[in-house]
Amino acid sequence: MDAENSTGKIDSGKKLQLKKYFVAVTLLLVIAIILGQSYQDFHRKQEHLDSKRIHIHHQQSELTKEFMNKLLLLRHYDNINPVLRDTTTLSLRHYFKKIVVSQGVLEKAFENRKLADDDAFLAGQETALVPYINDLLLIANDILSAIEADTATSGIIERQYQNFLSVYTQYQDESERFIDNLSDYLEEESYEHRMVLWGVVYGIITLVIVIGFVFYRFVSKMVNREFTLLEEENELRKESEQETKLHAKLMLEQQMKMRSILDSTADAIITITADGLIDSFNKAAESMFGYPANFVLGRNVKILMPDSYAQQHDIYLQKYQETKEQKVIGSGRELVGKRIDGSEFPIYLSVSEVLESEPKLFTGIIQDITEWKKSDAKLHQAMAELKEKQTVLEGEEKIARHVFENITASNNDSFKELASWNEPMGAFSGDMMLSSLLPSGGLRVLLCDFTGHGLPAALGAVPVSTIHTAMAEKGLPLDILMSELNSKLKALLPTGIFCCIAGIDIDASRTHAHIWNAGLPDVMIVSKEGELKQRVKSDHLPLGVVDYDHKEIHCVDIRLEIGDMVYAYSDGLTEAENEAGEMFGQQRFEQFLCEPTDEDGRLVEVRNHISQYMGKAAATDDISLVEIKTLS
Secondary structure (H helix, E strand, O other), rough: OOHHHHHHHHHHHHHHHHHHHHHHHHHHHHHHHHHHHHHHHHHHHHHHHHHHHHHHHHHHHHHHHHHHHHHOOOOOOOOOOOHHHHHHHHHHHHHHHHHHHHHHHHHHHHHHHHHHHOOOOHHHHHHHHHHHHHHHHHHHHHHHHHOOOOOHHHHHHHHHHHHHHHHHHHHHHHHHHHHHHHHHHHHHHHHHHHHHHHHHHHHHHHHHHHHHHHHHHOOOOOHOOOEEEEEEEEHHHHHHHHHHHHHHHHHHHHHHHHHHHHOOOOOOEEEEEEEEEEEEEOHHHHHHOOOOHHHHOEEEEHOOHHHHHHHHHHHHHHOOOOOOOOOOOOOOOEEEEEOOOEEEEEEEEEEEEEOOOOOOOEEEEEEHHHHHHHHHHHHHHHHHHHHHHHHHHHHHHHHHHHHHHHHHHOOOOOOOEEEEEEEEEOOOOEEEEEEEEEEOOOOOEEEEOOOOOHHHHOOOHHHHHHHHHHHHHOOHHHHHHHHHHHHHHHHHHHOOOOOOEEEEEEEOOOOOOEEEEEEEOOOEEOOOOEEEEEOOOOOOEEEEEOOOOOOOOEEEEEOOOOEEEEEEEHHHHHOOEEEOOOOOOOOHHHHHHHOOOOOOOOHHHHHHHHHHHHOOOOOOOEEEEEEEOOOO
16 A cells, blocks of 8 residues: 555656656746747848848839930930930930839838948948939939930930949949959858758757657657547538538639629620630629520520621630630720610720639620710811811902912012011911002002911901002002091991001101101111111001091101111010020010111011011911111
8 A cells, every 4th residue: 555655656657757857847848949049030120121122222223224215215305206305305214213122122121130240341332332322313413304304415415324334334333343352142042051050950850859759758648639639620620611611601602793893884884705605694794785684694605696706706816725825815995885775886895814812713894985986076077167168268268369469569669679578377367568659759568467367367458458559659648548548448448457557758868757657666766777767656546446536647747867767666676485485575676677777677686586586386376577678
């Protein structure tokens, strides 16, 4: 009895001691595994950061290379196509932003993983790359700023390109050297890391072997453990079955949601198998084609097509399966669909492949474009009618221009003292210049600016030119001519159409001038030396507005000297705009008039300056300028 009690006490003591050893060894194993895993996670994170930095350095190298290639296209900046210039500039801005972003990412990665803690040489190499990137960004910013400020030239681009190339070459050498050294460093560090992990593994294996040997003798006595394992296995089986049922329920709910979404769309959505059999058919497809979904499911999709399209459908699917050549799949096109009643209608079909589906499925999104086709046909018809009317209008305008030009040509005398310039805004000008030699030997010049352009301007051309010629042949005074023209135009022209006019009579000795200004800008007398001697402002209403009172019928008398020049012009000259929408202006015009000149006058120079100022900008009004030189 005492021996049995003693044996029981010894066994209990051994079990208690074994339990302590088991707990202690288990704790050691857990700590060793945790430390090993923590060490491995730490180094994996460091390796990930270093790999990310290598990737970013490679990315920066490629971005700077792409920026330099785009910059190379702009070396002949002044001569390249504007569209190419704008497209290349957008690319430069894109690569500039990506370089800036990558630099920020690299700096953040550098902060998270500082090589200075492990290898001061590599840290110094990486830090030395920063000034190169900063220099490249500064050069790129200067180039983009010059282009944006419209101050860039081929010379500036070429100079900046050379600077960029110089820094880029140095940066490429330093970057490749750093990446090679960092790769070697990572390889050595990875090897050391593996050795440490293997040491931990060996230790754990040793502990496992010892523990297994110690507990081997007690395993056979723990039969109840088998029952525990069986119970655990049964529990796991029950949990697995429950998870399977839950997963099936979730899948069913997901399918119902997807079906609800498909049925709520306005477009018809159909899925078919690789054999062309319909797999799904939403509500919109039922409404569009007239077939119920349960009728078409499992049938060939060719029932929705006319025979001419159905014959090619299977060929398209077969070729795609064999060659992966996409003709319909992955794109959209206009086709013809067929309803259940056999009627055909235009559709727009977009086909895509359902990736990772088993079996292979294709999705077709179909839109009924019947109304769109009708609208398109109406639009084409309207465009054709507008084009026809435009042709008629152009023909009428051509006839009016021919009449207008013949009238002005037949009522103008040629004088060496007279020079004129007319730039029409449209097909022909609303401005008209008439000149005649008076019986006394004097010179009469009229500059007319009719309201509007084109056909409205031609309405007053006939009476003005006819009356001007008749009165010039009789030598009637200028004020009588203006009174007669005003009465005639007021009676002839509709409301809102009138004529601004400047009339200039210069006597036979070329020493006196009579000037009438009704609605035009100031008529100016400028000496040969560039002195603005006198302005004749408008002191009459334009012709055709109201009847003149006899007290209003008067001209301004001007005394002329040899070399004086008389200038009359329409407001379209000073209101001419450049491509930025800025007007030429009165001040700039008078600045050119007040330049010294010779007997050839200033008209050609003024015309060249205005044309150069306008550039490619469209004219906003007719431009006319008359120059009368006092030669003797």
